[in-house]
Amino acid sequence: MESTNVMTIKELTKNYKAFMLGPLNLNVEKGTSVALVGANGSGKSMLFRLIMNILQPTEGSIEIFDQELTMENEVSLKEKLGFVGELLEPFSYLSIKELSTMISFWYPTWDDKTYHHLLERYQINEETKYGNCSKGMKKKVEFIFSLSHHPDLLLLDEPTAGIDISTQRKIKEDLMLFMESGEKSMIIATHMVDEINQLCDYITVLDRGKIIYTANKDEIYENWARLWVTGMTDSIRNHPNVFHFVEQPLQLITNNWQILEDEFRTEGITITHSQKVSLEEVIDLFQ
Numbered sequence: 641m642e643s644t645n646v647m648t649i650k651e652l653t654k655n656y657k658a659f660m661l662g663p664l665n666l667n668v669e670k671g672t673s674v675a676l677v678g679a680n681g682s683g684k685s686m687l688f689r690l691i692m693n694i695l696q697p698t699e700g701s702i703e704i705f706d707q708e709l710t711m712e713n714e715v716s717l718k719e720k721l722g723f724v725g726e727l728l729e730p731f732s733y734l735s736i737k738e739l740s741t742m743i744s745f746w747y748p749t750w751d752d753k754t755y756h757h758l759l760e761r762y763q764i765n766e767e768t769k770y771g772n773c774s775k776g777m778k779k780k781v782e783f784i785f786s787l788s789h790h791p792d793l794l795l796l797d798e799p800t801a802g803i804d805i806s807t808q809r810k811i812k813e814d815l816m817l818f819m820e821s822g823e824k825s826m827i828i829a830t831h832m833v834d835e836i837n838q839l840c841d842y843i844t845v846l847d848r849g850k851i852i853y854t855a856n857k858d859e860i861y862e863n864w865a866r867l868w869v870t871g872m873t874d875s876i877r878n879h880p881n882v883f884h885f886v887e888q889p890l891q892l893i894t895n896n897w898q899i900l901e902d903e904f905r906t907e908g909i910t911i912t913h914s915q916k917v918s919l920e921e922v923i924d925l926f927q
């Protein structure tokens with residue numbers, strides 16, 4: 641059967657100076673978007689640099705569209721990828737127009753109409769030298785380039801960091817449009833909870849180079865809850881589905897309220913109140 645994974649990362653490690661990334665295992669299914677979250681320095685950008693073959697793994701493998709990236713297939717595989725992640729800095733001396741000429745040369749699927757539409761939408765003057773762009777303008781330019789060749793897989797390293805509010809909304813709209821067909825896929829590293837809420841199907845949390853949590857976003861909404869209770873036992877306090885515990889007033893956070901409900905019933909304890917847990921709170925528990 642044909643794999644529906646557009647990316648399969650297996651036992652990937654990278655030792656980089658004092659930092660150790662991995663071992664990481666991660667799948668990205670076709671038609672889905674994955675939010676990569678984690679504290680500053682947890683390894684998100686390093687993972688993107690490994691996927692883009694800017695850094696080479698110490699061990700393990702990354703398959704993109706069922707192929708490992710090699711010298712032979714690098715160009716044809718990268719044609720299907722769009723990347724936002726500060727790759728253009730070495731070309732600061734070029735104007736945006738000159739950059740577009742260089743970049744479009746590499747992509748057979750480059751679409752000049754989309755490119756000019758996006759330039760206008762994001763109010764970018766093509767004559768501006770890349771090095772003279774502000775931080776936010778550079779992000780916009782990278783974003784425009786990443787979409788202008790209609791990639792199958794978008795890799796976005798904090799695409800809206802430092803971007804004004806109105807442009808953030810436009811970027812989110814364009815990413816929703818990108819994902820709409822169900823044929824495209826995306827990994828987005830972000831610190832913005834509303835981006836995860838609006839754009840992502842899965843959430844993967846990195847902590848000091850390791851994936852410590854991965855979940856379907858809908859499952860989080862359905863299964864996580866804060867419960868206020870009339871009593872507590874050691875078995876519930878130490879239960880694998882309990883993530884956070886407060887004495888006063890007696891309450892806990894669980895990633896599976898149905899299981900906990902059964903446990904409390906067995907122990908003769910009553911749940912007096914329950915509340916949904918927001919995505920922000922869940923992420924906060926892992927950081």
Ligand SMILES: Nc1ncnc2c1ncn2[C@@H]1O[C@H](COP(=O)(O)OP(=O)(O)OP(=O)(O)O)[C@@H](O)[C@H]1O
Pocket residue numbers: 656657658659678679680681682683684685686687
């Ligand atoms: N040039 C470098 N030299 C030494 N260590 C580095 C270098 N670049 C990154 N690191 C280290 O690698 C680790 C991972 O960094 P990385 O940039 O991937 O984190 P991140 O999760 O993307 O962080 P942020 O949210 O701040 O962008 C960090 O501990 C960082 O100190």
